[in-house]
Amino acid sequence: MRPVELQIEDVAFGGKGVGRTEGKVVFVPYTIAGERVATRITREKKQFAEAELAAVLEESPERTTPKCPYFGRCGGCSYQHMKYKHQLQVKQKQVENALRRIGRLNTPVQTIVSSPQEYGYRNRITVHADGGRVGYYRRDVHELIDVEHCPIAAPEVNQALTELRSRAPRDGHYTLRARSGPRVFAQTNDGAAEALAQIVERLLPTGHHLLVDAYCGSGFFTKRLAARFERVVGIEWDRLAVATAEQNAGANETYIAGDADLEVNRALAGVDLGTTSAIVDPPATGLSAGTRNALLEHPVHTLVYVSCNPATLARDLAVLQAQFTLLSATPLDMFPQTAEIECVAHLCSKAD
Known part of the structure; x- marks a missing residue:
């Protein structure tokens, strides 16, 4: 592995620092902008290279001591070496850069909302069990690290981890939860999820008749907002999540198990778009072309886009500009110590 000294210029989405050597970008994990570092090149491509951190030669004042003994080996966290305030600054800048560079959007980004x-x-x-080990896989390598305690997990989850380890479990994957409930997607950080819900609630107008919530899961947003609309329609591909939402659905709630491309188009066809709002909360891959087209064909008065990937959010917003105006973008830190970012985009139809 070739040794290289680098000046870290930035931190890219995904968590790796960015340096340059011989005109080529080099990505280095566990670094901070402004640091001078010694690295070893581990992978080299035509336009970029990846390196591992060997030593920090000039340390940033934003560097701190990680709380996790597995940090740097475990693949879960990327930012424990940064003070939390600086993590927020990094994530805010990454959203700003994505919207500007990918989406060609100049809408000011709101101050990032921190996790409680x-x-x-x-x-x-x-966690994963294999050969007597229970834990997480290493970063970029399929090698299991034996983990006794996870600092970002809630106390109840760590208690469940202790109990699992004591049973010498069979090889396999085990999801450990702070509380019981249906095995459907739910937000992982309760405090930040509440902040997210409040943001979405504030952005939606009063007096609208219909809310369409695509990628609704078991109704995280839909149920909270149902009382504000005459009718709410939740669309979700996961039939178990839809069944869970239907268990306590009110008279004005409808949940549809199906593909968003088809069902968003159906839900919006023929309605009064001037009194209709929509929420989309897609996976990291963002909206499909079909869903984008459905929204362009039926530009609702208010559209709230909840994203977990600034790059695909920026891509989709660039397309939606044909019918919508971006009013604001608000980043939110759902996953402190990691490179993940949530962002809420608020759009309105150009027809209104």
């Missing part, structure tokens, strides 16, 4: 808890916030984790 920096550690101990995860209400569930998935």
Whole structure:
């Protein structure tokens, strides 16, 4: 592995620092902008290279001591070496850069909303058991690290981890939860999820008749907002999540198990778009072309886009500009110590 000294210029989405050598970008994990570092090149491509951190030669004042003994080996966290305030600054800048560079959007980004808890916030984790080890896989390598305690997991989850380890479990994957409930997607950070819900609630207008919630899961947003609309329609591909939402659905709630491309188009066809709002909360891959087209064909008065990937959010917003105006983008830190970012985009139809 070739040794290289680098000046770290930035931190890219995904968590790796960015340096340059011989005109080529080099990505280095566990570094901070402004640091001078010694690295070893581990992978080299035509336009970029990846390296591992050997030593920090000039340390940033934003560097701190990680709380986790597995940090740097475990693949879960990327930012424990940064003070939390600086993590927020990094994530805010990454959203700003994505919207500007990918989406060609100049809408000011709101100040990032921090998590109420920096550690101990995860209400569930998935660990792996193999050959007597129980834990997480290493970063970029399929090698299991034996983990006794996870600092970002809630106390109840760590208690479940202790109990699992004591049973010498069979090889496999185990999801450990702070509380029981249906095995459907749910937000992992309760405090940040509440902040997210409040943001979405504030952005939606009063007096609208219809809310369409695509990628609704078991109704995280839909149920909270149902009382504000004459009718709410939740669309979700996961039939178990839809069944869970239907168990306590009100008279004005409808849940559809199906593909968003088809069902968003159906839900919006023929309605009064001027009194209709929509929420989309897609996976990291963002909206499909079909869903984007459905929204362009039926530009609702208010559209709230909840994203977990700034790059695909920026891509989709660039397309939606044909019918919508971006009013604001608000980043939110759902996963402190990690490179993940949530962002809420608020759009309105150009027809209104």
